[in-house]
Amino acid sequence: MRLAVTGTGGQVVRALMERGAAFGVEVLPVGRPVLDLLRPESVRDALAAVRPDAIVSAAAYTAVDAAETDRRKAQAVNEHGAEAIALAARDLGVPLVHLSTDYVFAADAGGPHTEDAPTDPAGVYGATKLAGERAVLAAHGADSAVLRTAWVYSPFGGNFVKTMLRLAREREEVSVVADQFGNPTSALDIAEGVIAVARNLLADPDPCLRGVFHLTGQGDASWAQLAEAVFDLSHEMGGPWAQVRAIPTSAYPTVARRPADSRLDCARIAAVHGLTLPPWRTSLRPIVQRLVARHHSLNQFAGACS
Numbered sequence: 001m002r003l004a005v006t007g008t009g010g011q012v013v014r015a016l017m018e019r020g021a022a023f024g025v026e027v028l029p030v031g032r033p034v035l036d037l038l039r040p041e042s043v044r045d046a047l048a049a050v051r052p053d054a055i056v057s058a059a060a061y062t063a064v065d066a067a068e069t070d071r072r073k074a075q076a077v078n079e080h081g082a083e084a085i086a087l088a089a090r091d092l093g094v095p096l097v098h099l100s101t102d103y104v105f106a107a108d109a110g111g112p113h114t115e116d117a118p119t120d121p122a123g124v125y126g127a128t129k130l131a132g133e134r135a136v137l138a139a140h141g142a143d144s145a146v147l148r149t150a151w152v153y154s155p156f157g158g159n160f161v162k163t164m165l166r167l168a169r170e171r172e173e174v175s176v177v178a179d180q181f182g183n184p185t186s187a188l189d190i191a192e193g194v195i196a197v198a199r200n201l202l203a204d205p206d207p208c209l210r211g212v213f214h215l216t217g218q219g220d221a222s223w224a225q226l227a228e229a230v231f232d233l234s235h236e237m238g239g240p241w242a243q244v245r246a247i248p249t250s251a252y253p254t255v256a257r258r259p260a261d262s263r264l265d266c267a268r269i270a271a272v273h274g275l276t277l278p279p280w281r282t283s284l285r286p287i288v289q290r291l292v293a294r295h296h297s298l299n300q301f302a303g304a305c306s
C-alpha cells in the first residue's frame with residue numbers, strides 16, 4: 001500500500017515513516033513547500049504526484065495557545081486545508097484518514113465522550129479542527145474516516161512528554177495542572193491504527209467503516225499524573241527527575257481554555273475496525289527510554305568535543 005501523508009516533521013507523520021516498513025506500507029510524506037495547506041491550490045497536484053492508494057491527513061495547525069490570536073491561519077490550515085485534501089482524495093478516488101482532536105469537546109462537559117456526544121470547542125484550535133472534520137465529511141464522506149485522538153506524545157517534534165523531561169533537567173519541582181483529564185496517546189500507536197484503518201477502507205466499501213471514530217491509548221490521566229509517570233520512568237532509567245506539584249488550572253493561566261475532561265470513549269473503533277491501542281503507560285515506557293538515551297548520547301558527544 002502506498003500511503004501519502006501530509007506534513008514531514010510532525011509527530012504522526014514521523015511515526016508513520018518509522019512504523020510503515022514493518023507493516024509493508026510505503027509511507028510517502030508530502031509537505032511544505034510542495035504541499036502547503038495555506039495554499040490549497042498546491043494540494044491536489046502534490047498528492048497526485050506520489051500516486052497514493054490512500055491518503056492520511058496528519059498536518060495541522062496544532063499550537064493551541066497561538067491559535068487564539070492567529071485564528072485566520074488556524075482556520076486556513078485546519079478547515080480549508082483539510083477540505084482541500086478531502087477534495088483531492090475524492091478526485092483521485094482514494095480513501096482518506098483524517099486526524100482530529102479531543103479538543104472539539106467543551107471545557108466543562110464530562111467524559112468519556114462518544115462520537116455522537118455534542119461538541120462545543122472551548123478554543124480556536126478545537127473550533128477549526130471541528131470545522132475541518134465537517135469539511136472533510138462534506139467533501140469526501142463516502143470514503144473518509146475521521147480519527148479523533150488526544151494528548152499525543154512521541155520521540156518526535158514537540159509534545160508534553162518532551163517538555164516535562166526538559167523541565168526536569170532544569171528544575172527540582174514542576175507545577176502541573178491536576179484537574180484536566182484526557183487519554184495520553186503514543187504517535188507510534190496512532191501510526192499503527194491509521195495503517196489498519198486505511199487497509200480496512202481499501203479492502204471493504206462498507207459505510208460503517210467510514211465516519212468519525214475515537215482512537216486513543218487505553219486509560220486516562222491528568223496532566224499532573226502524566227508528568228509524574230514520565231519522571232518516574234526517567235528516574236528508573238537514569239534520566240532526570242522532578243517533583244510534580246499538582247495545581248489547579250486557575251494557577252496555570254493560558255491563552256486558550258482547555259477541556260477539563262476530554263476523555264474519549266473508543267468502543268466504536270474497537271467494534272467496527274477491530275482496533276484497540278495499548279494502555280498509555282505501556283507505550284510511554286519505550287518512548288521515555290528513547291528520549292533519555294538520546295540525551296545521554298548527546299551529552300557524551302558534547303563531553304568528547306569539549
Ligand SMILES: NC(=O)C1=CN([C@@H]2O[C@H](COP(=O)(O)OP(=O)(O)OC[C@H]3O[C@@H](n4cnc5c(N)ncnc54)[C@H](OP(=O)(O)O)[C@@H]3O)[C@@H](O)[C@H]2O)C=CC1
Pocket residue numbers: 006007008009010011012013031032035036037038057058059060061062077099100101102129148149150151152153157158
Ligand atoms: N499533538 C497532539 O497532541 C494532538 C494532535 N492531534 C491531531 O493529530 C494530527 C497530527 O498531529 P501531530 O503529528 O502532533 O502534529 P505536529 O504539531 O507534530 O506537526 C504538525 C504538522 O503539520 C504540518 N503543517 C503545519 N502547517 C502546515 C501547512 N501550512 N502546510 C503543510 N503542512 C503543515 C507540519 O509541517 P512540517 O512537517 O513542515 O513541520 C507538521 O508536519 C493533527 O491533525 C492534530 O490536530 C489530535 C490530538 C492531539
Ligand SMILES: Cc1cn([C@H]2C[C@H](O)[C@@H](COP(=O)(O)OP(=O)(O)O[C@H]3O[C@@H](C)C(=O)[C@@H](O)[C@H]3O)O2)c(=O)[nH]c1=O
Pocket residue numbers: 062063064065101102103149150151152159160163167174175176177180223252254258
Ligand atoms: C508546560 C506545562 C503545561 N501545563 C499545563 C497547560 C495545559 O493545561 C496542559 C497541557 O499543556 P500543553 O500546552 O503541553 O498541551 P496542549 O497543547 O494543550 O496539548 C493539546 O495539543 C493539541 C494539539 C491537542 O489536540 C490536544 O489533544 C492536546 O494534546 O498542561 C502545566 O500545568 N505545567 C507546565 O509546566
Ligand SMILES: [Mg+2]
Pocket residue numbers: 062063064
Ligand atoms: Mg502545546
